Amino acid sequence: MKKKALIIKQSSGFKLFQLNMNLDEIESISTITRVMRDETELKGYQRPEVRNHINNIAGYINSEGGIIPNSIILSLSSDVELQPIDNELYELEIPEQAKSALIVDGQQRVAALRLSGKKDFYLPVCAFINDDEDFERQQFLLINSAKPLPKSLIYELLPHANGLFSQELTRRKLPSLIVQLLNYEKCSPLNGLVKLVTNPLGIIADNSLMKMVDNSLREGALYAFSNKAQETYNPEDCDQMISLLCDYFSAVKSTFAEDWGKKPKESRLFHGAGIIALGQLFDEIFYTFEIDETETSFFECAKKKLERLKPYCVWSHGAWDFGLDHDGQPIIRKWNQIQNLSQDINLVTEHLVRLYDLQEREVMLVKGQ
Numbered sequence: 001m002k003k004k005a006l007i008i009k010q011s012s013g014f015k016l017f018q019l020n021m022n023l024d025e026i027e028s029i030s031t032i033t034r035v036m037r038d039e040t041e042l043k044g045y046q047r048p049e050v051r052n053h054i055n056n057i058a059g060y061i062n063s064e065g066g067i068i069p070n071s072i073i074l075s076l077s078s079d080v081e082l083q084p085i086d087n088e089l090y091e092l093e094i095p096e097q098a099k100s101a102l103i104v105d106g107q108q109r110v111a112a113l114r115l116s117g118k119k120d121f122y123l124p125v126c127a128f129i130n131d132d133e134d135f136e137r138q139q140f141l142l143i144n145s146a147k148p149l150p151k152s153l154i155y156e157l158l159p160h161a162n163g164l165f166s167q168e169l170t171r172r173k174l175p176s177l178i179v180q181l182l183n184y185e186k187c188s189p190l191n192g193l194v195k196l197v198t199n200p201l202g203i204i205a206d207n208s209l210m211k212m213v214d215n216s217l218r219e220g221a222l223y224a225f226s227n228k229a230q231e232t233y234n235p236e237d238c239d240q241m242i243s244l245l246c247d248y249f250s251a252v253k254s255t256f257a258e259d260w261g262k263k264p265k266e267s268r269l270f271h272g273a274g275i276i277a278l279g280q281l282f283d284e285i286f287y288t289f290e291i292d293e294t295e296t297s298f299f300e301c302a303k304k305k306l307e308r309l310k311p312y313c314v315w316s317h318g319a320w321d322f323g324l325d326h327d328g329q330p331i332i333r334k335w336n337q338i339q340n341l342s343q344d345i346n347l348v349t350e351h352l353v354r355l356y357d358l359q360e361r362e363v364m365l366v367k368g369q
Helices: 023-029 050-063 108-115 133-142 152-162 166-185 205-220 226-230 235-255 272-291 298-312 342-360
Strands: 003-008 016-021 036-038 041-043 074-078 081-084 088-095 100-103 123-129 320-325 330-334
Touching: 016 023, 016 088, 041 100, 050 108, 050 235, 074 133, 100 108, 100 133, 108 123, 133 152, 152 166, 152 205, 166 205, 166 226, 205 272, 226 235, 235 272, 235 298, 272 298, 272 342, 298 342, 320 342, 330 342
Parallel strands: 074 123
Antiparallel strands: 003 016, 003 088, 016 123, 036 041, 074 100, 081 088, 320 330
């Protein structure tokens, strides 16, 4: 297929073109790379189609005066041949096969055009020539991070994309990578339990686990092991951190076996409040392990400390006794009244950390103190 296109001068490293295409032309050369997993490796980056959104766009295309001024973005393979016509106008010869181009942005508009049945409706197309999927992911994230794109998809793609991102997104890269490794490593006690775009049947919210990991990376147990991984985002540079977390969650699994694997509505162990509280205990227990020369392994240390806290943990039955409020009134909450709110998360976390601190000081505890 031959198409005339204007070259847009931006980066010296990439050729960028503006042209127009109808549905048949787009579908004869392009495909969509859906986000998925091949064993543990992340493939693609596109989210599933949103049917209601597509129906709305298709209705608009078929309406009188309907126009789509924003461009579809295509990543053309290097198989495309370029013939200059003048200084700014080129002729692109694009092989008519699905692998000639990938739709980086605009899949919903293309699907809507297909649904509308309009063959003579041309969409503006912005195309760059590139064979690097990491670069495509970067463009996809930069384009969509300001739109209502599912955060889970953005976070899962981040560790697998190169380039410059905002400070907020950059800070999320390593926690996201660690969470994915915990979910997909066969030896991890959390294998298959984290809810990700590529693991929709998981029961632990990815964002809760990412918050736990992020807290530890910034000022907790993982901080000392994170320097190299913060630079490379290489899974191999996360080995020490993954090992520590696997030991810890293995201890959690052993200690709270009756709550392990239950959905958050059935037990608060895997609830946001439980995960954040467990994360704070992870840091506290690691500090104890580091200075206690009698401890032989982090797993054994964590299991022993958690067993001592177990009688005061109310994950799936009974009520939490958080002590007294400022007016001397008891703070009692049924286990299922704990919500994924800052106030409740802080209540559970501060309560368990306070009990842990008292136990480490060898203070005799009376349940409910």
